[in-house]
Amino acid sequence: MTKSKKKIKIPQKQTLNLLVREKTLAHPTRLIPILLLIALGAGLFAKFAVIARLDKVKQAEAELAELQNILDMTQNAYADYDEVEEEYNKYTYENFDRSLFDRIEILEMIKRRLFPVCTVQSLNISHNNGTNSDMLSLTVTGPTLQETYALVTSLMTEPMVDDVNISSYVDNSDNNSADAKSTVVMTITLIDATTLDEKLAAIEEAQNMLAEAGLGDGEAASQEADGDPADVADLNGGEE
Numbered sequence: 001m002t003k004s005k006k007k008i009k010i011p012q013k014q015t016l017n018l019l020v021r022e023k024t025l026a027h028p029t030r031l032i033p034i035l036l037l038i039a040l041g042a043g044l045f046a047k048f049a050v051i052a053r054l055d056k057v058k059q060a061e062a063e064l065a066e067l068q069n070i071l072d073m074t075q076n077a078y079a080d081y082d083e084v085e086e087e088y089n090k091y092t093y094e095n096f097d098r099s100l101f102d103r104i105e106i107l108e109m110i111k112r113r114l115f116p117v118c119t120v121q122s123l124n125i126s127h128n129n130g131t132n133s134d135m136l137s138l139t140v141t142g143p144t145l146q147e148t149y150a151l152v153t154s155l156m157t158e159p160m161v162d163d164v165n166i167s168s169y170v171d172n173s174d175n176n177s178a179d180a181k182s183t184v185v186m187t188i189t190l191i192d193a194t195t196l197d198e199k200l201a202a203i204e205e206a207q208n209m210l211a212e213a214g215l216g217d218g219e220a221a222s223q224e225a226d227g228d229p230a231d232v233a234d235l236n237g238g239e240e
Contacts (some may be wrong), residue, residue, distance in 0.1 A: 100127065101134055101160055101193045109161075110136075113154050118142040118184070133162065136188040142181050145169070155188060159199050163189040 106125065114120055118140040126135050143151055152164045168185035191199060 101190055101196075105160070106134070106136065106190075109158055110138075113151065113158065114138075114140060117147045117151055121183075132192040132194070134190040134193075136190070138186050138188065140184050140186070141172070143184060144182065148182070148184055152186075159196060159203060160190050160193075161188060162191040165189070 103125065110120065110123070119142050120138060120140050122137075122139045124137040126137070127133075128135055148166065148169065152166065155161050155164045165187045166184060167187060168183070170183045172181050172183055
């Protein structure tokens with residue numbers, strides 16, 4: 001039995017290739033999809049994380065600007081609210097300024113004394129803080145000189161009236177008869193309302209003194225109607 005001889009292959013390649021081809025991400029077939037995914041992710045991030053938030057911020061700023069505009073308009077509308085409230089509080093029960101007369105009482109006096117003899121063209125009521133008294137500036141038409149004198153006299157019998165001043169008397173008619181109509185500008189000064197009770201007490205005391213002197217209410221009323229300034233002053237507690 002014979003042993004088979006093995007054939008030995010001798011390498012026939014005479015060159016050696018040392019170049020190794022590596023598969024990297026830089027290959028276009030791999031890089032382009034990755035870049036597309038990155039761009040898509042960046043776009044989604046920008047849309048939802050940046051652009052959407054910026055839109056919400058702009059919307060909130062617009063709403064804030066609108067609210068600020070409404071607030072400014074409201075503040076402008078109520079810019080003088082404190083002054084109005086202070087003036088209003090003078091006439092409320094809690095904060096009523098006791099030096100002021102009730103405006104209804106003033107109007108009632110004007111209706112009672114002026115309306116029967118003249119027409120009131122204008123009326124302005126102001127308050128003098130220095131004397132704590134109201135002042136009525138009026139322009140009336142109609143009364144003659146005699147009626148004007150009687151009007152002043154009747155006004156001075158009102159307990160709330162301190163003084164009556166005629167600043168202008170203009171005859172509007174073409175003649176100077178006793179019945180000629182006129183335009184009269186007058187100022188009525190009221191007393192301090194806080195002293196009204198004192199004045200009423202003084203008037204009552206003066207009337208009692210007249211009654212004790214035998215004049216009686218009828219004679220006192222007659223003297224008051226005659227318009228004697230001295231008698232009127234007595235009935236007003238010594239004030240003219």
